[in-house]
Amino acid sequence: MSASARVLLVEDDRQLSGMLAELLRTEGYSVDVAGDGQRGLHLGLTREYDVLVLDRGLPAVEGLDLLARLRAKGVPTPALVLSALSNPADRVEGLDAGAEDYLGKPFDVDELLARLRALRRRAGATPASALEIRLPGGTFDVSARRVDLSDGRSADLSEREASLLELLARRPNRVFSRQEVLDEVFPDAADEGVVDTYVYYVRRKLGRGAVVTVRGLGYRWGAL
Structure with missing residues (x-):
């Protein structure tokens, strides 16, 4: 343990x-x-x-x-x-x-x-179902780092983009502070600005609504 x-x-x-x-x-x-x-x-x-x-x-x-x-x-x-x-x-x-x-x-x-x-x-022991997250408007294959949207489009994510998306999508009702995202996804980075950069990358691939900014608190999952 x-x-x-x-x-x-x-x-x-x-x-x-x-x-x-x-x-x-x-x-x-x-x-x-x-x-x-x-x-x-x-x-x-x-x-x-x-x-x-x-x-x-x-x-x-x-x-x-x-x-x-x-x-x-x-x-x-x-x-x-x-x-x-x-x-x-x-x-x-x-x-x-x-x-x-x-x-x-x-x-x-x-x-x-x-x-x-x-x-x-x-x-x-991770079950197969945990490797796929069903989202409003699409499906996220965690192991393949691929999002398939219901309109037929798809997006391949980098390792860090996928880690950020998984963190938010598995707890869609929770607001994560920048420091929490930094600790969970970018433990080797010192500047919280890297969080904002990767939020931008994810939004660019999946749409601006994929990640919601909660002013003064941080980020939470949105919708595809």
Whole structure:
């Protein structure tokens, strides 16, 4: 497991969340903790994580509602629900809400860690469907770096153009700051101006509406 793996832990029991956060950090995870569903939703929509660990009985936004909202916004991060509600019907409800795994409280620490490792392994095995992103007005073949538009046109992208498009298209409702794009797509560059340059390149090939400028915040996906 990579030391850079990031976990979002959403748990309102401060004692339990503190224990879990310390445990996960000892295992090499980078952990963000949210004490209620509203904060968890904000973090889940604005930051990238490798795995989510969610309680169900959360203040503000209930855990399964939080997960459903993340899935509705296109967040694919694998999720493990950790809840005292652990009879078969509860587990089925959690899995149907979009969770990849469900563990009842009280739980065995070693089992929890093993389940998180399994989620990370499954997430690392890229399914064929993840190599193609369907967009309004076209399809993006990630591996071939090619966009086929519904009007019959197509565009081949450079490696950096494709990386920028993938970042935006996989999270179409999220606004990425220039610094975030720089960190994700151009880690070897120091000047945020390179982001604006490649946004221009993508727009030139796919149309100005492909990338939307959100004034004062950054960029988000638009439409072909």
